[in-house]
Amino acid sequence: MRYQKPKGTMDILPGESAKWQYVESVAQRIFSHYRFSEIRTPIFESYEVFERSSGDTSDIVSKEMYDFKDKGDRRLALRPEGTAGVVRAYVENKLYGPEHIKPYKVWYKGPMFRYERPQSGRQRQFHQIGVEAFGSDSPELDVEVISMGLNFLNELGIKNLKVAINTLGDPESRENYHRALVDYFTPFKDQLSDDSKVRLEKNPLRILDSKDTNDKKIVADAPSILDYLNDSSRERFEYLKQLLDELEVNYEVDSTMVRGLDYYNHTIFEFMVTDPAFNNKEITVLAGGRYNGLVEELGGPQTPGIGFGLGVERLMLLLKDEDLVINNDLDVYLVTIGQKAEQASVKILSQLRNAGFAADKDYLQRKIKAQFKTADHLQAKYTVTIGDDEIENNTASVKNMTTGDQVSVSLNNLTDELKKIEG
RNA sequence: GCGGUAUUGGUGAAGUGGUUAACACAUCGGUUUGUGGUACCGACACGCGUGGGUUCGAUUCCCACAUACCGCCCCA
Numbered sequence: 001m002r003y004q005k006p007k008g009t010m011d012i013l014p015g016e017s018a019k020w021q022y023v024e025s026v027a028q029r030i031f032s033h034y035r036f037s038e039i040r041t042p043i044f045e046s047y048e049v050f051e052r053s054s055g056d057t058s059d060i061v062s063k064e065m066y067d068f069k070d071k072g073d074r075r076l077a078l079r080p081e082g083t084a085g086v087v088r089a090y091v092e093n094k095l096y097g098p099e100h101i102k103p104y105k106v107w108y109k110g111p112m113f114r115y116e117r118p119q120s121g122r123q124r125q126f127h128q129i130g131v132e133a134f135g136s137d138s139p140e141l142d143v144e145v146i147s148m149g150l151n152f153l154n155e156l157g158i159k160n161l162k163v164a165i166n167t168l169g170d171p172e173s174r175e176n177y178h179r180a181l182v183d184y185f186t187p188f189k190d191q192l193s194d195d196s197k198v199r200l201e202k203n204p205l206r207i208l209d210s211k212d213t214n215d216k217k218i219v220a221d222a223p224s225i226l227d228y229l230n231d232s233s234r235e236r237f238e239y240l241k242q243l244l245d246e247l248e249v250n251y252e253v254d255s256t257m258v259r260g261l262d263y264y265n266h267t268i269f270e271f272m273v274t275d276p277a278f279n280n281k282e283i284t285v286l287a288g289g290r291y292n293g294l295v296e297e298l299g300g301p302q303t304p305g306i307g308f309g310l311g312v313e314r315l316m317l318l319l320k321d322e323d324l325v326i327n328n329d330l331d332v333y334l335v336t337i338g339q340k341a342e343q344a345s346v347k348i349l350s351q352l353r354n355a356g357f358a359a360d361k362d363y364l365q366r367k368i369k370a371q372f373k374t375a376d377h378l379q380a381k382y383t384v385t386i387g388d389d390e391i392e393n394n395t396a397s398v399k400n401m402t403t404g405d406q407v408s409v410s411l412n413n414l415t416d417e418l419k420k421i422e423g
Numbered sequence: 424g425c426g427g428u429a430u431u432g433g434u435g436a437a438g439u440g441g442u443u444a445a446c447a448c449a450u451c452g453g454u455u456u457g458u459g460g461u462a463c464c465g466a467c468a469c470g471c472g473u474g475g476g477u478u479c480g481a482u483u484c485c486c487a488c489a490u491a492c493c494g495c496c497c498c499a
Contacts, residue, residue, distance in 0.1 A: 004472095004489080004490065005490095007489085007490065007491090063424075063496095063497090064497075064498090081499085112499080114497090114498080114499090116424095116496090116497075116498080117424085117425095117495095117496090117497095118490095118491080118492085119492070119493070119494085120492070120493080121499075122497095122498075122499070123499095126499065127499090128499065195495085195496065206497095209497095211495080211496095212495095283499090284498085284499075285499080286499085287498090287499075309499070310499065311498085311499025312499085313499075314499055315499090335457090335458075337457055337458095338457090366451095367452095367457090368457050368458055369457090369458065369459080370451085370452090371458080371459095372458045372459040373458095373459060373460095374459090375458090375459070376459040376460085377459090383458080383459085385457080385458070387457060388457090389457085397457095397458090399458075399459090401459070404458095404459080406458085
């Protein structure tokens with residue numbers, strides 16, 4: 001085994017790739033019903049794009065980014081997430097201009113890169129599908145985005161989703177809460193885990209997320225964001241919940257839910273699922289939220305935005321084979337006997353394919369029995385057998401592989417005859 | 424970046440410091456003439472992740488590295 005793929009990368013082989021195509025086709029279909037259009041942006045950007053958007057204290061920027069200098073001494077980075085590049089494109093292409101209908105709604109899919117220790121469903125090159133909507137601060141849009149995510153996952157057959165929502169409030173509320181958390185945790189500083197001591201300095205909100213047992217005890221009595229919302233933030237959140245109720249979305253408010261990236265405010269949400277594929281532990285399959293300051297941060301006009309992203313590898317682990325509609329039918333397997341038939345097969349195959357049949361043949365000069373075995377193995381609907389007799393009589397033997405019935409038809413009209421047989 | 428477990432053929436795997444590395448599945452071929460199943464027969468590891476070391480001798484012991492998986496960090 002001389003060469004091997006880089007750590008944390010995957011080859012997606014045929015069979016597996018069919019599942020990806022299916023998932024992507026469902027995304028395309030569902031999102032377009034909500035009038036989200038696909039956007040494709042580069043998989044690398046200026047380092048600063050990610051640095052500005054994610055916040056330079058975030059782990060993504062500080063230790064997980066694949067950054068490099070190109071030959072022109074430009075500092076670039078492989079994208080660690082999708083939103084920053086889309087926002088950059090939004091600003092650079094002036095999509096905030098008056099000629100564009102707001103909200104400007106897009107979705108994307110593609111590879112993302114983070115330098116970290118691989119684990120099941122977590123890789124260095126991974127794939128996300130995400131959506132973004134710019135130019136409206138409306139809670140109705142929040143609900144549209146959330147319900148579209150639900151719709152997408154439901155369509156893929158993912159059941160038992162738990163929808164968790166929270167709000168980070170506006171900047172004022174967030175600031176007040178930040179201060180309250182520091183006030184609360186500081187007296188416990190010595191008891192906190194080492195990680196949380198650091199968090200207290202860098203990002204106290206993250207302490208709420210700690211998995212350390214002792215931290216959890218301290219967190220249990222920590223102040224709740226919901227008590228620090230100013231009136232407008234509170235009203236917005238209440239209204240959002242009302243809208244979700246009216247849509248009969250089954251959600252829970254999780255006031256300890258936070259976000260790793262700095263740019264979020266107001267509504268944030270995660271869809272969780274418990275599944276044997278993850279040892280029946282609860283994992284997040286989709287996460288998103290509102291980021292009203294991000295466009296401005298990247299040099300655009302003050303523009304509200306909201307979006308979500310989901311990891312395709314994780315999603316794949318949740319999908320059962322029966323949830324996937326994979327179409328890989330073989331209509332015709334061409335069986336040839338002898339050199340004349342072999343030569344004629346090139347043209348016959350071409351005609352079959354041009355007529356819309358999925359068709360294939362053996363290329364290893366194998367015996368008839370082996371060719372039929374392969375046809376059977378590939379679950380061909382029909383075999384078309386050509387030998388010296390057929391060439392001489394200008395006929396072809398068409399066999400229905402399900403019933404075993406075989407008929408002789410004119411070789412000249414093979415495709416028409418096949419269509420007739422198919423009904 | 425830290426800790427743990429693992430690494431044998433196309434696949435699932437057994438196994439031992441020392442002549443031919445089980446078994447099963449898959450694949451291919453055969454059981455005479457141009458048709459899919461079953462049965463039977465046969466073939467199928469540049470040799471046991473890579474590189475060193477210990478040893479008379481290592482796939483089996485030791486070390487380093489690589490990769491995979493699990494946990495932490497973080498997150499999709």
